[in-house]
Amino acid sequence: NTLQRKALAARFLKQATFGHSMDDIDALAETDLDFAAWIDDELAKPAEYHLAHYLTYPLSNLTYPPTWEIPVPRGLVKSCVWWDKVILGEDQLRQRIAWALSQIFVLGDAGSNARGYPKQWLTYYDILVRNAFGNFRDLLQEVTLSGKMGYYLTYVNNEKARGYQLPDENYAREVMQVFTIGLWLLNNDGTLILDDDGNAIPTYDNFHIAELAKVFTGLQYEFYKGIYHRPNRVDPMIVRNENRHDKTAKELVDGTILPGGRDTMVDITEALDVLFNHPNTPPFISFRLIQRFVSSNPSPQFVERVSHVFIDNGEGVRGDLGAVIKAILLDPEARDAGYMVEQGRGKLREPILKFTQLCRAFKLRSNAANKNIFWFRSLIEEFGMAPYNAPDVFNFYLPTYVPHGDIQDHGLVAPEFQILDDSTGLTTFHIFRGLIEEGMGGTVAAGYPPRPTLDYSGEWALAKDAPALIDHLDLLLTHQTMAQNTKDIIIEAVEAIPSFFAKARVQRAVLLVSISPEFATLE
Numbered sequence: 001n002t003l004q005r006k007a008l009a010a011r012f013l014k015q016a017t018f019g020h021s022m023d024d025i026d027a028l029a030e031t032d033l034d035f036a037a038w039i040d041d042e043l044a045k046p047a048e049y050h051l052a053h054y055l056t057y058p059l060s061n062l063t064y065p066p067t068w069e070i071p072v073p074r075g076l077v078k079s080c081v082w083w084d085k086v087i088l089g090e091d092q093l094r095q096r097i098a099w100a101l102s103q104i105f106v107l108g109d110a111g112s113n114a115r116g117y118p119k120q121w122l123t124y125y126d127i128l129v130r131n132a133f134g135n136f137r138d139l140l141q142e143v144t145l146s147g148k149m150g151y152y153l154t155y156v157n158n159e160k161a162r163g164y165q166l167p168d169e170n171y172a173r174e175v176m177q178v179f180t181i182g183l184w185l186l187n188n189d190g191t192l193i194l195d196d197d198g199n200a201i202p203t204y205d206n207f208h209i210a211e212l213a214k215v216f217t218g219l220q221y222e223f224y225k226g227i228y229h230r231p232n233r234v235d236p237m238i239v240r241n242e243n244r245h246d247k248t249a250k251e252l253v254d255g256t257i258l259p260g261g262r263d264t265m266v267d268i269t270e271a272l273d274v275l276f277n278h279p280n281t282p283p284f285i286s287f288r289l290i291q292r293f294v295s296s297n298p299s300p301q302f303v304e305r306v307s308h309v310f311i312d313n314g315e316g317v318r319g320d321l322g323a324v325i326k327a328i329l330l331d332p333e334a335r336d337a338g339y340m341v342e343q344g345r346g347k348l349r350e351p352i353l354k355f356t357q358l359c360r361a362f363k364l365r366s367n368a369a370n371k372n373i374f375w376f377r378s379l380i381e382e383f384g385m386a387p388y389n390a391p392d393v394f395n396f397y398l399p400t401y402v403p404h405g406d407i408q409d410h411g412l413v414a415p416e417f418q419i420l421d422d423s424t425g426l427t428t429f430h431i432f433r434g435l436i437e438e439g440m441g442g443t444v445a446a447g448y449p450p451r452p453t454l455d456y457s458g459e460w461a462l463a464k465d466a467p468a469l470i471d472h473l474d475l476l477l478t479h480q481t482m483a484q485n486t487k488d489i490i491i492e493a494v495e496a497i498p499s500f501f502a503k504a505r506v507q508r509a510v511l512l513v514s515i516s517p518e519f520a521t522l523e
Contacts, residue, residue: 003475005029008337010479012038014522015293016329017092018099018353019360022458022476035335039326042093043133050081050129051122057081057373072375072446074116075109081122082387083374087359097132097325098125100292104285105143105179107152108390114151120233121388124148136285136310136319137276140179144171144272147221147233153393155216156237160246167246172212174393176204176253181280188307189300190283203280204253211250215271218245218264239264254278276319282310288399289324294334294522296347297412302333346523348416351383351428358435358514361476362454374452376445382427384419432514437507456506463502466494469509477510478518486516 009028012035013020028038054077072080089095107124109115124146131139143149150156155171177183185193185201192200222235239245245264251257252274258267275281286306290298306327313323333339358364364374380386385396397418402408407417434443439453462469470490474482490512497505513519 002029003480005033006475007480008033010475011523012329012335014357014479015334016042017096017360018086019357021361021363025476035330036326039093039329042091043322043326045091045094047094047129047132048085048089048091049126050078050085051119051126053084054078054081054118054122072373076375076378077116077118078121078125079378079387080373080375081118082125083376086356087364087374093325094129094132096293097321098128100289101128101132101139103292103390103395104288105139105149106390106393106395107149107388108392109388110391112152114229114233117229117233119228120148123234131321133322133325135317136281136321137272139321140175140272140276141269142236143179144175144216144268145219145236147231147235147237150219150221150237151233155219157220158213158217159244160214160217166210167213167217169209169213171216172209175275176208176212178393180275180284181253181278182284186280186283187300187304188279188283188311189304190287190298190307191300203278208251208253212252212271214246214248214250215258215267218242219268220244282307286310286324286328290328291347291399291415293325293328294331294347295345296414296416297344299333302331305331344410344412346521348414348420349520349522350385350416351419351424352379352385352387354428354514354519355379355383355431355435357477358432358454358510362456362510364439364454365452374440374445376440379431379444382424382431384421384424429515433511436511436514454510456503456510459506459510460502463505464499466491466505466509469494469506470513473509473513474518477513478516481523482513482516482518486518490516 006025006029009025010020012033013024013028016039017024028035031037057077057080086095086099102125105128107121109121114120127139127142127146131142147156149171153170153174155168158168158171161167181203183203185203187193195201218239218241219237220240221231221233222238224230224232225235228234242263245267247261249257249260250267250271252271254274256270256274258270283303287298287303290302290306295302306324309320309323309327311318313320317323328334333345339345378386378389380389390396397415399415400413401415401418402413403417407414431444434441436454438444438451440451445451459469459472462472467487470482470487474480474487490509493512494505494509497508499505
């Protein structure tokens with residue numbers, strides 16, 4: 001029936017976007033749930049780049065440091081751009097993939113002494129935006145040559161051994177451990193390959209790290225161009241002097257020998273090819289992307305189906321991320337309603353995704369007084385996560401994190417629980433309350449009044465009928481998964497407010513739904 005189609009549409013949009021309105025639900029339902037066509041439309045949309053958006057901001061000097069017409073702290077400028085794109089952007093699937101990739105190819109400003117130079121950060125993030133539907137090999141190449149990543153993982157100005165000084169091993173370690181093959185040999189379905197004694201088999205050891213570190217010698221910053229902050233961490237790194245590169249032969253993780261005497265980019269290109277073509281890379285990356293969009297505990301069959309698409313998109317192309325994400329979102333474990341009720345399915349949702357869903361569901365819009373800029377506070381303390389604020393290269397939470405209790409007892413993982421504790425649980429409620437009741441008021445943001453607020457015009461007519469209002473929000477925010485007991489509690493709380501206080505009734509209803517278990521999880 002129509003209502004069921006709308007619920008399935010809402011569930012899909014919750015997986016694939018930063019949030020949806022009732023209009024978005026209706027539009028997808030009217031296509032008879034043609035999810036493949038929706039994805040194809042997203043693949044065809046032009047990319048909305050973060051740096052280009054930043055350059056539209058009201059700056060008096062585009063070279064930096066700028067003089068802002070609103071008092072945004074320098075370190076939050078890049079976050080302002082991010083919020084603008086995820087809340088107002090039309091290329092929602094691309095932006096969601098970029099956000100997922102940013103949690104794999106992590107670049108955080110923790111400990112950075114260059115937090116306030118947005119062109120550096122936005123140029124890096126645009127690598128993820130640009131390659132979200134592209135090829136993983138191209139993404140790996142761009143990330144590797146990024147001046148910002150070279151600075152973050154300390155391999156810019158890396159050079160061959162001189163006496164007791166050896167090449168920096170940071171990037172060599174992380175490009176294997178985090179970006180491509182992981183720590184343990186995997187079957188194509190993501191399960192561990194075991195030796196004869198039943199032990200997991202490491203993908204590499206310290207020897208391979210040291211050998212790969214030699215590959216990443218010789219890269220330096222591009223020359224200063226006078227339009228960026230010095231040094232130039234905006235443009236890709238270059239090779240200025242081949243004598244800095246280690247010219248000895250190098251043995252890679254799969255046994256490949258890079259001959260001696262070769263130039264820097266030849267070695268780097270072949271080494272990245274080896275990691276890209278390693279049999280671990282498809283299941284390792286597929287598993288992590290599935291976790292971000294669908295389920296913390298995908299079945300081995302789910303992982304294997306997606307891995308096969310990573311290996312071959314059907315046209316002989318390996319690493320097609322557009323095909324991979326399409327396979328994830330259209331997989332039976334993502335789409336068939338029967339999987340929703342199976343134990344261990346679904347996931348705890350990131351607080352940021354819950355926050356952006358509220359913003360998009362109720363059409364938060366910036367205004368002229370704020371110069372069309374969303375200036376949210378960092379929210380890292382309240383949510384345990386925020387754009388560009390990952391504490392280290394391992395992201396806000398580990399993909400293998402296991403909280404104590406039932407989840408651990410059932411042998412499952414739940415990554416997002418790593419940032420959920422007594423503190424963030426309470427402060428997330430505080431932020432949601434501020435957003436729902438005040439919009440971009442002082443609780444969550446800053447700027448000049450009047451502050452943008454959520455638009456409840458679609459809910460006013462239902463304010464007097466609490467059960468109807470809750471049914472409406474159940475569809476919009478929880479794709480009709482709200483338990484009747486939860487509904488009854490919220491209805492009672494709403495009906496405690498006199499019916500002529502329509503605004504207060506709607507806000508209380510939205511707030512209580514926003515902290516419900518059904519809103520917190522994706523089933």
